[in-house]
Amino acid sequence: EVQLVESGGGLVQPGRSLRLSCAASGFKFDDYAMNWVRQAPGKGLEWVSGISWNSDTTGYADSVKGRFTISRDNAKNSLYLQMNSLRGGDTAFYYCSKGRSSVVAATSDYWGQGTLVTVSS
Amino acid sequence: QSVLTQPPSVSGAPGQRVTISCTGSPSNFGVGYDVHWFQQLPGTAPKLLIYGNNNRPSGVPDRFSGSKSGTSASLAITGLQAEDEADYYCQSFDSSLSGWVFGGGTRLTVL
Numbered sequence: 001e002v003q004l005v006e007s008g009g010g011l012v013q014p015g016r017s018l019r020l021s022c023a024a025s026g027f028k029f030d031d032y033a034m035n036w037v038r039q040a041p042g043k044g045l046e047w048v049s050g051i052s053w054n055s056d057t058t059g060y061a062d063s064v065k066g067r068f069t070i071s072r073d074n075a076k077n078s079l080y081l082q083m084n085s086l087r088g089g090d091t092a093f094y095y096c097s098k099g100r101s102s103v104v105a106a107t108s109d110y111w112g113q114g115t116l117v118t119v120s121s
Numbered sequence: 122q123s124v125l126t127q128p129p130s131v132s133g134a135p136g137q138r139v140t141i142s143c144t145g146s147p148s149n150f151g152v153g154y155d156v157h158w159f160q161q162l163p164g165t166a167p168k169l170l171i172y173g174n175n176n177r178p179s180g181v182p183d184r185f186s187g188s189k190s191g192t193s194a195s196l197a198i199t200g201l202q203a204e205d206e207a208d209y210y211c212q213s214f215d216s217s218l219s220g221w222v223f224g225g226g227t228r229l230t231v232l
Contacts, residue, residue: 035221037167044223044224044225045210045226046223047212095166105154107155112166
């Protein structure tokens with residue numbers, strides 16, 4: 001059974017940093033691209049970032065480019081999102097999702113339950 | 122403003138058929154990227170409903186179907202059931218943005 005478990009969310013002040021983690025199990029992690037998607041409370045889905053199976057290709061939404069960094073550790077079956085210079089507009093549930101193939105362009109077939117990031121003073 | 126355009130809401134009575142439209146542009150649907158659909162029940166994570174324009178993952182009832190033509194796509198739900206009440210999102214890849222794009226979401230209400 002595919003499982004994706006996010007962690008690392010919480011309350012953080014504007015301008016500070018936070019690192020999200022996603023622990024994956026139930027599939028061959030290093031065969032698939034992974035993505036982060038966020039959803040502000042009561043709003044729609046917004047893609048944040050994606051990474052290919054071997055980390056060669058990464059992509060970011062314009063809203064986070066230069067502030068967020070996606071990475072993965074295939075030996076640990078883990079995905080990460082380093083978030084710097086956080087703003088109020090970054091407040092959202094952050095979902096980790098498994099790609100249907102090794103490339104970032106592919107959609108995701110499994111999602112975690114999400115972790116809430118609240119940026120507020 | 123979302124890159125993909127969906128109606129904010131649709132509704133239908135139990136047993137009826139509803140469709141949800143999703144309009145793209147030359148830089149996503151127009152260059153051949155597929156459309157995918159997600160269902161999000163209240164308080165839960167999104168679930169993949171349709172991938173590759175018209176393919177259902179295992180376990181998704183055949184009441185759900187998708188189509189795409191040119192820069193437009195749609196999701197059809199037949200035999201509407203109360204449990205279908207949810208938010209539905211279309212998603213694709215955009216060559217200009219080099220990333221995923223979503224529609225703004227459509228709330229389906231079962232009357």
